[in-house]
Amino acid sequence: MITLTPKRKFEVPVQAACISPDVFKGKTLAEIGDLPVTEGNVPLKLSDLFEIKEDNADTPSITINGDVGKVKRIGQGMKTGEIVVNGDCGMHTGEQMAGGKITINGNVGGWTGDNMKAGTIEIHGDAGDYLASPYRGSSTGMKGGLITVDGKVGSDVGCYLHGGVLKIKGGAGRFLGYHMSEGTILVEKQSETRAGACMTGGKIVITGTIEEVMPTFTIDSIKPKVKIDDTQSVAGPFYVFLGDLSEHGTGKVFVNKANNPQMKFYEKYL
Amino acid sequence: MTELIIKNGFVFDPLNEINGEKMDISIKNGKIVKKVTSKAQVIDASGLTVMPGGVDIHTHVAGSEVNTGRIVRPEDHVKDVVRKTALTRSGTGYSIPSTFVIGYRYSHMGYTTIMNPSMAPLEAKHTHEELNDIPLVDKATYPLLGDWWFVLENLAKGNIEECARHVAWMLDITKGYAIKIVNPGGLESWGFGHNVHSIDDQVPNFCITPREIIRGLVKVNKMLNLPHTIHLHTNNLGIPGNYSTTLDTMRAMEDLSTGGEPVAHITHVQFSSFGGDSWGNFKSAAEEISSYLNAHSHMTVDMGQIIFTDTTTMTADGPFEFTLYELSGHKWVNSDVETETSGGIIPFHYKKNNAVNATQWSIGLELALLVKDPWKIFLTTDHPNAGPFFAYPRILAWLYSKKARMLTLGHCHKKAQKKSLLPSIDRELTLYELAIMTRAGQAKALGLKNKGHLGVGADADVAVYNINPETTDIAASFQPVRKAFKHAAYTIKGGKIVVKDGKIVGEANGKTMWLDVQTKEPCIIDEEMKRKFREYWTVEYDNYPVFDHYLHDPEKLTIKAEV
Numbered sequence: 001m002i003t004l005t006p007k008r009k010f011e012v013p014v015q016a017a018c019i020s021p022d023v024f025k026g027k028t029l030a031e032i033g034d035l036p037v038t039e040g041n042v043p044l045k046l047s048d049l050f051e052i053k054e055d056n057a058d059t060p061s062i063t064i065n066g067d068v069g070k071v072k073r074i075g076q077g078m079k080t081g082e083i084v085v086n087g088d089c090g091m092h093t094g095e096q097m098a099g100g101k102i103t104i105n106g107n108v109g110g111w112t113g114d115n116m117k118a119g120t121i122e123i124h125g126d127a128g129d130y131l132a133s134p135y136r137g138s139s140t141g142m143k144g145g146l147i148t149v150d151g152k153v154g155s156d157v158g159c160y161l162h163g164g165v166l167k168i169k170g171g172a173g174r175f176l177g178y179h180m181s182e183g184t185i186l187v188e189k190q191s192e193t194r195a196g197a198c199m200t201g202g203k204i205v206i207t208g209t210i211e212e213v214m215p216t217f218t219i220d221s222i223k224p225k226v227k228i229d230d231t232q233s234v235a236g237p238f239y240v241f242l243g244d245l246s247e248h249g250t251g252k253v254f255v256n257k258a259n260n261p262q263m264k265f266y267e268k269y270l
Numbered sequence: 271m272t273e274l275i276i277k278n279g280f281v282f283d284p285l286n287e288i289n290g291e292k293m294d295i296s297i298k299n300g301k302i303v304k305k306v307t308s309k310a311q312v313i314d315a316s317g318l319t320v321m322p323g324g325v326d327i328h329t330h331v332a333g334s335e336v337n338t339g340r341i342v343r344p345e346d347h348v349k350d351v352v353r354k355t356a357l358t359r360s361g362t363g364y365s366i367p368s369t370f371v372i373g374y375r376y377s378h379m380g381y382t383t384i385m386n387p388s389m390a391p392l393e394a395k396h397t398h399e400e401l402n403d404i405p406l407v408d409k410a411t412y413p414l415l416g417d418w419w420f421v422l423e424n425l426a427k428g429n430i431e432e433c434a435r436h437v438a439w440m441l442d443i444t445k446g447y448a449i450k451i452v453n454p455g456g457l458e459s460w461g462f463g464h465n466v467h468s469i470d471d472q473v474p475n476f477c478i479t480p481r482e483i484i485r486g487l488v489k490v491n492k493m494l495n496l497p498h499t500i501h502l503h504t505n506n507l508g509i510p511g512n513y514s515t516t517l518d519t520m521r522a523m524e525d526l527s528t529g530g531e532p533v534a535h536i537t538h539v540q541f542s543s544f545g546g547d548s549w550g551n552f553k554s555a556a557e558e559i560s561s562y563l564n565a566h567s568h569m570t571v572d573m574g575q576i577i578f579t580d581t582t583t584m585t586a587d588g589p590f591e592f593t594l595y596e597l598s599g600h601k602w603v604n605s606d607v608e609t610e611t612s613g614g615i616i617p618f619h620y621k622k623n624n625a626v627n628a629t630q631w632s633i634g635l636e637l638a639l640l641v642k643d644p645w646k647i648f649l650t651t652d653h654p655n656a657g658p659f660f661a662y663p664r665i666l667a668w669l670y671s672k673k674a675r676m677l678t679l680g681h682c683h684k685k686a687q688k689k690s691l692l693p694s695i696d697r698e699l700t701l702y703e704l705a706i707m708t709r710a711g712q713a714k715a716l717g718l719k720n721k722g723h724l725g726v727g728a729d730a731d732v733a734v735y736n737i738n739p740e741t742t743d744i745a746a747s748f749q750p751v752r753k754a755f756k757h758a759a760y761t762i763k764g765g766k767i768v769v770k771d772g773k774i775v776g777e778a779n780g781k782t783m784w785l786d787v788q789t790k791e792p793c794i795i796d797e798e799m800k801r802k803f804r805e806y807w808t809v810e811y812d813n814y815p816v817f818d819h820y821l822h823d824p825e826k827l828t829i830k831a832e833v
Contacts, residue, residue, distance in 0.1 A: 135348055136344045136345065137345040137346070139600065
């Protein structure tokens with residue numbers, strides 16, 4: 001029920017972890033306006049950067065109208081409520097999110113949904129690198145929840161995935177699902193190589209194309225369809241690869257048979 | 271010069287046998303004195319506990335391992351970011367804090383002296399650069415000499431005296447304080463992918479056994495009159511059933527003690543007191559180790575107490591870190607420091623609901639409580655191997671309050687609860703005993719004449735805690751006392767108030783202590799030795815030593831050796 005509109009174009013990164021329904025809850029407009037943000041190295045108040053309005057209509061908890069591509073950590077750690085961003089959104093959106101929903105009608109920067117535990121992020125545009133990945137160095141990434149992307153995603157998406165579902169309607173960059181141990185990733189267009197490197201569990205489903213599967217994977221079988229989550233399963237047939245054997249992994253990579261004729265030679269090993 | 275008087279505190283000074291007596295402590299020019307003039311600044315300590323500044327005998331705070339640990343663990347720093355204030359610098363914490371934060375956090379707890387226990391001689395310059403940067407505490411560092419080629423060669427040939435001169439030279443050129451031995455023989459073997467599994471295994475290429483290395487270095491330590499004993503990390507550390515190796519090690523040194531004086535310090539003894547023969551039937555051997563320690567006086571030990579948290583293990587014991595890597599599958603750093611030592615780093619999360627971790631937690635406390643004489647066992651976490659040092663107040667609470675430890679035990683894995691000896695131990699340590707375990711005993715074991723006590727002439731390192739021993743039952747109300755230990759009411763370093771009410775209020779540089787051991791004859795540095803440097807080290811002999819100017823605030827302790 002709060003609407004934020006940027007007062008100007010941001011030139012340097014803005015840190016605004018305070019933009020979250022849990023933080024705004026129970027605060028007056030003036031109190032919300034006083035919440036701390038930093039622009040570059042300058043500490044400011046939220047009202048210095050945003051026009052803040054309240055409307056009592058039955059709208060999402062927070063609506064942001066405008067380009068906030070430089071604004072980081074929107075919805076950090078949020079547990080309830082909904083954020084809608086009508087424009088591009090910056091890095092670390094929905095970091096450590098534990099519930100609620102974020103909808104982005106635009107593109108979003110890197111590290112979106114990192115360390116996410118639950119909730120939903122809907123991206124009606126492209127997403128950057130490290131979507132749903134952990135903080136640098138950490139070995140526990142996204143643990144639960146759902147992220148859907150209408151466009152394409154960057155590299156290292158779903159690193160150390162430990163639960164939850166990623167549905168990507170566009171293509172994906174390299175090292176998709178690197179070191180993942182649980183959870184599901186669906187890519188509907190072209191995935192670049194090295195999908196599932198070091199994976200120890202979980203599944204990656206590629207209904208589009210992929211040039212090759214890592215040599216540390218072995219062909220297991222051909223399956224007619226695969227379940228993504230409780231609401232969706234996709235029809236194949238799929239080549240099923242097991243790996244990553246260099247990590248004694250039991251992860252599965254499903255590759256659409258019809259779209260990847262270059263993998264036909266695997267059939268002789270079945 | 272500055273004068274200070276701490277009035278009416280309850281003083282606990284075990285080295286001078288003062289147990290909670292109400293008295294004044296006078297300070298002048300950074301030393302404890304008998305009397306000060308009426309112009310002295312007064313600290314009203316009525317109703318407060320006064321102790322000597324804390325001494326930590328074993329804490330990995332500086333050097334290449336610590337720094338590599340920092341590099342591989344950004345996720346550790348992000349959860350503990352420290353902002354700058356008018357007086358203090360910014361930094362990061364958790365298990366491997368930045369240098370300044372280490373100094374601040376020790377000072378918060380009333381600690382004033384810390385010992386960095388493991389320094390590859392080749393990395394001595396780096397270690398001293400980091401030690402220079404740690405404020406508010408005095409420090410020293412122990413070079414790793416147990417697998418150093420010249421030591422092994424001399425001991426194998428039986429040249430104890432030449433070995434002693436070599437060690438004296440090494441202490442001088444690395445600006446070290448004591449002889450550190452890690453998994454003797456094991457580190458040299460690790461260079462070839464092997465380990466030693468008992469104290470009588472042969473070390474490859476050297477015709478020597480761990481027993482001979484340990485005994486040899488105990489003799490060397492005595493010949494050089496070093497203030498501390500040898501500082502020993504035992505063989506087979508961290509392996510189920512290793513308590514028998516630990517007992518063998520302690521027995522191997524029995525005859526070397528004269529008049530019951532300690533000849534060795536076994537560090538983080540919790541990791542060396544494992545019973546059972548696999549992780550499946552893993553159990554505590556605290557009873558065996560503590561009854562041996564109770565019956566003998568030639569050893570001191572420190573706890574290496576487990577804290578349930580996400581921490582970073584780092585040790586020169588490369589083969590042990592490999593075992594941990596196989597157990598955890600976590601990111602692993604492995605290194606072999608030329609002819610000197612090895613090293614490894616692995617992040618590790620000790621969990622209450624893991625039967626082995628919970629039993630380890632229990633072992634540490636069982637040892638501390640079952641060893642009757644607090645002068646023999648000291649409080650450490652082997653920071654950061656078993657947990658970060660700023661968790662010490664939690665350990666203190668487990669020691670002085672049965673209620674506190676039973677509360678934690680109640681959250682542990684059922685299997686560990688069943689095996690633990692803690693329910694049968696009613697002992698609750700007094701403030702006097704805690705003062706021994708955290709300062710007096712450690713200072714005595716280290717041979718620090720001016721630390722760990724408040725007698726006239728001692729360094730004016732004092733900690734004042736907001737604990738009133740007359741009105742507080744520390745065991746029953748353990749939480750406020752734990753809080754008091756976490757945030758000292760005052761920390762005085764070298765006669766200067768540096769912490770007040772848990773906040774840093776003053777600046778002080780800590781000194782780096784090192785030993786200048788004067789041997790009757792100098793160590794022979796011949797062409798043969800220089801040739802070895804040229805062939806086997808990446809550093810030329812001439813570039814090897816740490817020169818005096820490297821230490822910003824050195825305190826040279828001169829010692830006359832018998833060789």
